[in-house]
Amino acid sequence: MISIFVVDDHPLACLGLKQVIDSEKGFKFVGFSNKAEEALENIRRLQPDVIMLDVAMPGMDGFEAARRLIRTAPDSKILIVTAHKQMELATRLLQLGVHGYLVKEEGNKEIISAIRSVHSGKRYLPINLAQEIAMQKVDNISDSPFELLSKREWQVAACMLRGLTVVQIADLLHLTAKTVHGHRYKILYKLDAQNDIQFYRLAKRYNMLDEEKRSS
Numbered sequence: 001m002i003s004i005f006v007v008d009d010h011p012l013a014c015l016g017l018k019q020v021i022d023s024e025k026g027f028k029f030v031g032f033s034n035k036a037e038e039a040l041e042n043i044r045r046l047q048p049d050v051i052m053l054d055v056a057m058p059g060m061d062g063f064e065a066a067r068r069l070i071r072t073a074p075d076s077k078i079l080i081v082t083a084h085k086q087m088e089l090a091t092r093l094l095q096l097g098v099h100g101y102l103v104k105e106e107g108n109k110e111i112i113s114a115i116r117s118v119h120s121g122k123r124y125l126p127i128n129l130a131q132e133i134a135m136q137k138v139d140n141i142s143d144s145p146f147e148l149l150s151k152r153e154w155q156v157a158a159c160m161l162r163g164l165t166v167v168q169i170a171d172l173l174h175l176t177a178k179t180v181h182g183h184r185y186k187i188l189y190k191l192d193a194q195n196d197i198q199f200y201r202l203a204k205r206y207n208m209l210d211e212e213k214r215s216s
Contacts, residue, residue, distance in 0.1 A: 002119050005048040006032040007039040007065065008081065009057045013104070017052060017081070020108050027115065036060035043073050050119050053098075055082045055089070063096065070097045077118040087132045090125060100124030113168075122163050127172060130158040144206045148190040156183040160196075161203055 004027060006017050014032040021029040030048050033039035037060055043051060051069060055062035066078055079100040080093050090101040099118040102111065103126055110126070117124040131154050149157060152173075159169040166184070170177045193199040202208075 001028050003028045003030045003048040004050045006052045008054040009034045036065035050077045052079050052081045079118050145191045
């Protein structure tokens with residue numbers, strides 16, 4: 001059972017997330033707070049598996065709350081839930097030590113996927129933000145083989161780096177599994193990678209993954 005605590009100053013947002021959590025087998029909504037200061041005490045007491053934390057809140061903001069939660073609840077995974085889509089904001093929060101970044105407009109399926117991803121120890125980013133961050137890293141590196149990928153191959157590669165299966169990638173990008181297999185083949189061919197292990201090694205070499213995101 002994955003226990004989840006929500007921190008958001010909008011009661012309707014908390015209610016909406018509670019409904020999603022309550023509808024999913026294996027999830028348990030353990031509480032919410034509309035203020036970060038109040039949340040710190042409740043989380044210290046409840047020790048939830050996942051904390052869904054808004055960034056823009058009155059009083060203590062999400063950045064300061066995240067800093068304190070990383071210290072006081074080190075076993076909890078922090079999933080940022082925000083209306084902001086900026087790549088810079090997501091990058092700063094991930095560098096701070098949060099485990100995922102979810103945009104509020106995402107559907108229920110993506111919310112559930114994000115919770116499961118961070119709970120399992122993986123980093124989570126929406127596909128578009130993951131691609132933007134990966135592209136920025138490549139732009140700062142000369143002669144990167146990742147520059148050879150097409151836009152669609154970038155999308156598939158970003159999903160692969162998130163640890164998604166072929167079926168999950170097909171569902172997310174609205175493609176057939178056969179098409180995803182085809183893109184995967186082209187990605188490995190362009191990168192001169194024989195298998196997934198070599199693919200991840202290349203991603204590490206060219207800074208496509210930060211230390212916490214690397215798969216074993």
